[in-house]
Each structure stands twice: as C-alpha cells, then as structure tokens.
Amino acid sequence: MASIDAANASDRPSAAIHPLWVRVTHWINAIAMLVMIGSGWEIYNASPLFGFAFPKSITLGGWLAGALLWHFAAMWVLAINGLVYVLLGIVTGRFRRKLWPIRPRDVLADTKAALTFRLRHDDLTVYNSVQRLLYAGVLIAGVVIVLSGLALWKPIQLQELAAMFGGYEAARYVHFFAMAAIVGFLVVHVILAIVVPKSLRAIVTGR
Amino acid sequence: MARIRKPIPGVDPKLLIKDAARLLPDPTRRLFLRGGASLGALTFLTGCDIVDGASAEKVLRRISEFNDGAQAMLFNPNKLAPTYPESAITRPFPFNAYYPEDDAPEVDAADFKLEVGGLIDNKEPWTLERLYALPRESQITRHICVEGWSAVGSWQGVRLSEFLTRLGADTRAKYVWFQCAEGYSTTIDMPTALHPQTQLTFRFDNEILPRKYGFPMKCRMPTKLGFKNPKHVIGVHVTNKDLGGYWEDKGYNWFSGL
Ligand code: HEM
Numbered sequence: 001m002a003s004i005d006a007a008n009a010s011d012r013p014s015a016a017i018h019p020l021w022v023r024v025t026h027w028i029n030a031i032a033m034l035v036m037i038g039s040g041w042e043i044y045n046a047s048p049l050f051g052f053a054f055p056k057s058i059t060l061g062g063w064l065a066g067a068l069l070w071h072f073a074a075m076w077v078l079a080i081n082g083l084v085y086v087l088l089g090i091v092t093g094r095f096r097r098k099l100w101p102i103r104p105r106d107v108l109a110d111t112k113a114a115l116t117f118r119l120r121h122d123d124l125t126v127y128n129s130v131q132r133l134l135y136a137g138v139l140i141a142g143v144v145i146v147l148s149g150l151a152l153w154k155p156i157q158l159q160e161l162a163a164m165f166g167g168y169e170a171a172r173y174v175h176f177f178a179m180a181a182i183v184g185f186l187v188v189h190v191i192l193a194i195v196v197p198k199s200l201r202a203i204v205t206g207r
Numbered sequence: 208m209a210r211i212r213k214p215i216p217g218v219d220p221k222l223l224i225k226d227a228a229r230l231l232p233d234p235t236r237r238l239f240l241r242g243g244a245s246l247g248a249l250t251f252l253t254g255c256d257i258v259d260g261a262s263a264e265k266v267l268r269r270i271s272e273f274n275d276g277a278q279a280m281l282f283n284p285n286k287l288a289p290t291y292p293e294s295a296i297t298r299p300f301p302f303n304a305y306y307p308e309d310d311a312p313e314v315d316a317a318d319f320k321l322e323v324g325g326l327i328d329n330k331e332p333w334t335l336e337r338l339y340a341l342p343r344e345s346q347i348t349r350h351i352c353v354e355g356w357s358a359v360g361s362w363q364g365v366r367l368s369e370f371l372t373r374l375g376a377d378t379r380a381k382y383v384w385f386q387c388a389e390g391y392s393t394t395i396d397m398p399t400a401l402h403p404q405t406q407l408t409f410r411f412d413n414e415i416l417p418r419k420y421g422f423p424m425k426c427r428m429p430t431k432l433g434f435k436n437p438k439h440v441i442g443v444h445v446t447n448k449d450l451g452g453y454w455e456d457k458g459y460n461w462f463s464g465l
Contacts, residue, residue, distance in 0.1 A: 043355065044355070046353075046354040046355055047352070047354040047355035047356045064353065064354065065454070065457060065458035065459045066267075066458065068353070068459065068460065069267040069268070069270070069271055069458060069460075070267065072270070072271065072274055072460065073266075073267055073270040073271075076270075154278075154281060154464070154465060155349075155351065155465050156286060156287075156288045156289075156429070156430050156464075156465045157281050157282065157283060157286060157464070157465070159286075159288075159289060168349065168351065168357055169357060172355065
C-alpha cells in the first residue's frame with residue numbers, strides 16, 4: 001500500500017496533495033453518488049413525499065423497476081467504497097489532520113473571505129474552515145443516507161435501525177433530506193472546483 | 208410445468224405464457240435504461256458510454272440475483288414484523304393494483320375451489336367452507352409497497368405453514384408458487400412461506416376479504432413488499448422450480464424481502 005505511505009508523507013512539499021487512495025475513492029464515490037441520486041429521484045417519483053416530482057429527463061432507470069435495479073446495484077459500490085474511504089481516513093489520520101479542528105469563528109471569517117474573493121488557495125494541502133465544515137458535513141450526510149437506506153431496504157430484519165430513525169415512514173424523510181444535503185453540497189462543491197481549477201487537477205493527478 | 212400450468216377455470220393459459228415469455232413490457236423496455244442528466248454526467252465522468260442498453264441490463268439483472276442471495280441470508284425466520292394497535296390501522300386502506308379498482312377480478316364464492324399441487328400429498332382442491340374452518344390468526348402489520356408508501360392493515364386467516372402441514376407438503380422444497388384468478392402470479396422462498404406471520408388470508412379488518420383486497424383469499428406476508436402478497440389466490444403449488452411472477456418477470460427484484 002504505497003498510497004498509505006504517500007498519505008503519511010503528505011506534509012512534505014514534494015508529496016501528492018491527495019494520495020492515490022483519496023483520488024480513487026473520491027471518483028468512485030462521485031460516480032456511485034450520481035447513480036444513486038438519479039435512480040433515487042425516479043424511485044421518489046413513484047410515491048412523492050412532497051408536492052413535486054423530479055423531471056423524467058434528469059432521472060435514471062426509465063421506470064420504477066429499472067431505477068430500483070440501478071439503486072440496489074450502485075448501493076454496494078457506494079457502501080463498500082465509502083467504508084474503505086472512512087477506514088483509511090481514520091487509520092491514516094487524514095480526517096484528524098485535514099478536517100480538524102473546525103472552529104465557528106474561523107468558518108465565519110473564511111466564509112466572509114470567500115464571498116469577497118479574498119480566500120487564499122496557495123496551499124492546497126491545507127483545507128480552510130469552510131472546506132472542513134463542508135467535507136465533515138457531507139461525510140455525516142453520507143453515513144446518514146446509507147444507514148437510513150438500510151432501514152428502508154430491511155425495515156423488519158433491521159427493525160432496530162429503522163426504529164432509530166422513528167420507523168419506516170420517518171426513515172423515508174431522513175433519507176430524502178440526506179439526499180438534499182448531498183445534492184446541495186455537490187452544487188457548491190462543483191462550483192468551487194471550477195472556480196479553483198488547480199484543485200480539480202489535484203484531485204485527478206494528485207498534484 | 209405442464210402439470211402445474213394445467214388450465215384453471217377463469218384463467219386464459221395463453222395470457223400466462225405470453226406474460227412469462229416477456230422480460231419487460233415493450234413500452235417500458237425502451238425506457239428501461241434511459242436516464243437524462245445523471246447518465247450524461249456519468250458518461251462525462253467516465254469518459255465512456257458504459258450504458259449500452261443490453262449489456263448494462265444483463266449486469267443489473269445479475270446483481271439483482273446476487274441481491275436475492277444477500278436477502279435470503281439476511282432473512283431471519285424468527286424475526287417478527289412489528290405489530291400495531293387497532294388505532295394505527297390506515298383507514299381507508301389504499302387499493303393498489305395494475306388494474307383499476309372496477310376491474311378487480313370477481314370470483315364466485317360458490318364455485319371457488321383452491322387448487323393445490325406440486326410436492327404435496329393431498330391434492331384435493333379446497334372449498335371456501337373448508338378453508339374458513341381452518342384455525343385462524345389475526346395480525347395488524349405494516350404493508351410496504353415497492354413504490355415507497357406504506358399502510359397498516361388488519362388481516363385474519365390461517366398460517367401458511369399450518370396449511371402446508373395439512374397438505375402434507377415437502378417443506379424441504381425451495382419455493383411456493385401462487386396463482387391468481389386474473390393471471391397474476393408470484394413465487395416465494397420456503398423460509399418466508401414458513402414464517403409465523405405468513406398467512407393465507409380470508410378476512411380484512413375482521414370482515415370477509417373485500418373484492419378490492421383480494422376476495423376470496425390472499426397471501427399476506429409482512430416480511431415482503433406488497434407485490435409479493437398475491438390477491439385473488441386460486442392456486443398454491445410447492446415446487447423446486449422458480450416459476451417467477453408477474454412483476455418479477457418484468458424486472459422487479461425477486462426476493463423483495465423487508
Ligand atoms: C456527490 C459526489 C461527491 C462527493 C460526496 C464529494 C466529496 C468530496 C470530499 C469529502 C472531498 C475531500 C476528500 C478528502 O480530502 O479526503 C472532496 C474533494 C474534492 N472533490 Fe469531491 N465529491 C463529489 C463529487 C465531485 C465532483 C463531481 C467533482 C468535480 C467537479 C469533485 C471535485 C473535487 C475536488 C476538486 C476536490 C479537492 C478539493 C479540495 O482540494 O478542496 N467532487 N470531494
């Protein structure tokens with residue numbers, strides 16, 4: 001696992017900004033997420049929780065059965081890849097190093113700086129407070145969406161988990177709002193990646 | 208197959224075979240893999256068009272079969288579905304089918320005979336009178352639809368495992384196949400058939416099962432999605448061959464356990 005060594009060495013300027021395992025799991029996750037979101041919207045449309053449906057043109061699967069096939073296939077990719085990312089994030093110390101600490105005062109200051117285009121991006125190896133908050137937040141949303149999804153898939157075999165979310169019907173809302181949070185993150189995340197193109201290069205090539 | 212698919216009054220055998228022969232209805236087949244922006248983004252991200260219809264469908268179906276196995280492993284035969292008080296019953300309980308309510312099959316109670324077959328000792332058909340005399344249990348459980356909605360209902364009938372015992376069924380067989388008055392069908396795994404809450408149901412909310420909910424009988428199993436709970440049941444067969452089902456053959460996951 002040379003990639004883990006790279007993570008440990010990431011303080012050295014010559015080392016990759018994002019070790020290989022981060023880049024690989026990041027892009028596998030991005031693909032799995034898009035499949036889950038697109039098929040999830042089609043599944044939502046079969047029995048909407050709110051007074052709207054997602055336009056057919058942006059859903060995946062064509063009809064309910066097709067969407068379910070996609071959803072229950074991509075869930076394995078999302079969950080296994082997510083597990084690898086979270087485990088490596090913990091054991092390599094990356095989460096602690098990169099996402100911690102998150103201080104409200106810093107978040108406010110960095111948000112203000114970002115909105116006035118004065119936030120510096122010289123050192124891509126250090127996440128600013130807004131990035132830390134967003135990445136930690138989407139990590140939690142990812143855990144919630146997987147757990148609430150498991151509760152919806154197996155509300156009887158995993159009824160203790162379903163009860164944690166307040167039962168089957170409540171878990172549907174939790175699952176939906178976790179999706180909304182991730183989509184909200186994604187919009188901001190992609191805009192920021194485009195605004196700072198060298199960050200995009202770093203998450204692809206590592207440098 | 209021929210033994211099991213012998214003509215049953217009121218069922219057009221040609222219709223059954225036609226349904227079984229098709230993997231997907233034509234209009235939906237075309238739509239099956241069509242996605243809009245999300246697929247476009249996927250193609251953009253991966254730099255290749257991985258979703259050329261047929262091969263993607265094959266892979267997805269393979270994974271769906273893998274999911275059948277995973278669900279069979281997750282299924283705990285002793286784990287009971289939560290039950291609810293009467294006050295939790297959803298009223299009116301939703302009607303849902305692939306036909307409008309007015310087209311629900313009408314089964315004549317006087318002529319009705321439940322056909323039983325396959326790996327069983329006693330193949331004599333059952334009249335409603337004999338079925339009604341079987342020991343009766345009641346359950347108030349949540350019915351969960353593949354569409355996502357759910358509703359709490361109250362069902363009364365005989366445990367399927369008790370009924371299978373009376374048939375002298377070989378419970379080492381893999382499946383139980385249900386045939387319905389209008390051509391609907393579904394196959395379930397034996398562990399689910401033997402689950403204590405899997406019930407041959409004759410009453411809904413302590414009234415004779417109304418036509419819209421499956422008169423004269425349905426099979427209620429709270430551990431599976433609604434479409435695996437057949438209504439208007441006219442045949443029960445114990446078999447080692449997976450005979451599929453109406454929605455399963457169209458692409459819905461076979462096990463569909465909860
Ligand atoms: C829903 C899908 C996505 C999620 C959940 C997600 C999540 C994340 C997370 C948690 C990180 C930090 C990784 C770490 O340091 O360990 C990250 C980094 C990054 N992601 Fe994504 N991502 C997604 C999709 C995308 C897409 C579609 C793009 C490209 C347009 C993208 C571009 C980037 C870039 C450029 C970075 C590095 C940014 C930096 O240095 O701050 N991501 N992403």
